[in-house]
Amino acid sequence: MFSAEERSHIVQIWNYLSGHEAIFGTELLQRLFTVYPSTKSYFPPLIPGLELTQMQNHGEQILMAVGVAVDNMYDLRTALSGLADLHAYSLRVEPTNFHFLIHCFQVMLASHLQSEYTAEMHAAWDKFLTNVAVVLTEKYH
Amino acid sequence: MVHFTAEEKNAITTTWGKVNVEETGGEALGRLLVVYPWTQRFFDSFGNLSSASAILGNPKVKAHGKKVLTSFGDAVKNLDNLKATFSKLSELHCDKLHVDPENFRLLGNILVICLAEHFGKDFTPEVQAAWQKLVAGVATALAHKYH
Numbered sequence: 001m002f003s004a005e006e007r008s009h010i011v012q013i014w015n016y017l018s019g020h021e022a023i024f025g026t027e028l029l030q031r032l033f034t035v036y037p038s039t040k041s042y043f044p045p046l047i048p049g050l051e052l053t054q055m056q057n058h059g060e061q062i063l064m065a066v067g068v069a070v071d072n073m074y075d076l077r078t079a080l081s082g083l084a085d086l087h088a089y090s091l092r093v094e095p096t097n098f099h100f101l102i103h104c105f106q107v108m109l110a111s112h113l114q115s116e117y118t119a120e121m122h123a124a125w126d127k128f129l130t131n132v133a134v135v136l137t138e139k140y141h
Numbered sequence: 142m143v144h145f146t147a148e149e150k151n152a153i154t155t156t157w158g159k160v161n162v163e164e165t166g167g168e169a170l171g172r173l174l175v176v177y178p179w180t181q182r183f184f185d186s187f188g189n190l191s192s193a194s195a196i197l198g199n200p201k202v203k204a205h206g207k208k209v210l211t212s213f214g215d216a217v218k219n220l221d222n223l224k225a226t227f228s229k230l231s232e233l234h235c236d237k238l239h240v241d242p243e244n245f246r247l248l249g250n251i252l253v254i255c256l257a258e259h260f261g262k263d264f265t266p267e268v269q270a271a272w273q274k275l276v277a278g279v280a281t282a283l284a285h286k287y288h
Contacts, residue, residue: 034266035273103250110257111264119175119193126176
């Protein structure tokens with residue numbers, strides 16, 4: 001499903017993010033909530049004074065799940081089965097929102113890596129996150 | 142109709158002032174064709190699109206990217222009147238080019254990513270939000286005359 005080259009790009013990007021899940025997770029949610037305010041409807045209300053902590057906690061969770069996906073990119077269905085159940089039966093996030101999250105993730109990576117964020121890396125990461133989103137929404141019907 | 146606050150207008154025009162339209166246009170169109178390969182369907186006459194480096198180095202891609210982004214500059218100068226600004230182009234994309242408007246949203250998002258790449262940390266969530274509003278407005282304006 002992923003070529004050796006794509007895998008290499010995906011792992012390279014993850015190595016950049018790994019260990020900083022809370023920081024990148026926070027920025028990811030900051031971008032998501034600022035650019036697409038409707039996405040806040042899926043999260044507990046942001047409490048004034050506590051927003052940063054809330055976003056750090058939740059952002060970290062999301063990024064750590066991305067790490068699990070990277071480690072299991074050739075068997076996402078098995079590795080993300082629990083999360084797929086969660087999204088299908090409990091969270092029921094409207095699928096368009098995954099595109100918003102993926103886009104904000106790309107913007108975040110581009111702003112940090114700048115000229116190092118080649119088109120090949122961008123394409124590989126997009127393919128990877130799109131596949132993750134497909135698996136997470138597979139049990140919706 | 143899209144309404145931009147004074148802050149949003151300022152963020153957009155400040156960023157735009159520092160954009161190299163030729164370079165960024167080619168990069169944005171190139172990335173569109175690399176990341177979403179099915180969009181190559183509109184560019185059969187462009188020659189070698191066989192790899193990322195071929196696409197990004199392709200002179201026709203660069204030239205067309207520059208053309209597209211130059212036109213985008215009209216949006217920046219006419220933030221309060223996007224529909225009228227892109228009326229003729231909307232007709233062209235529907236009647237002659239037959240481009241699904243979803244592609245305008247894809248290209249708009251790629252442009253935002255290119256801007257993030259150039260401006261780094263300065264491309265804050267708020268600046269991103271202003272630009273997302275603009276690219277969405279342009280996409281809507283370009284789709285407005287479709288029938």
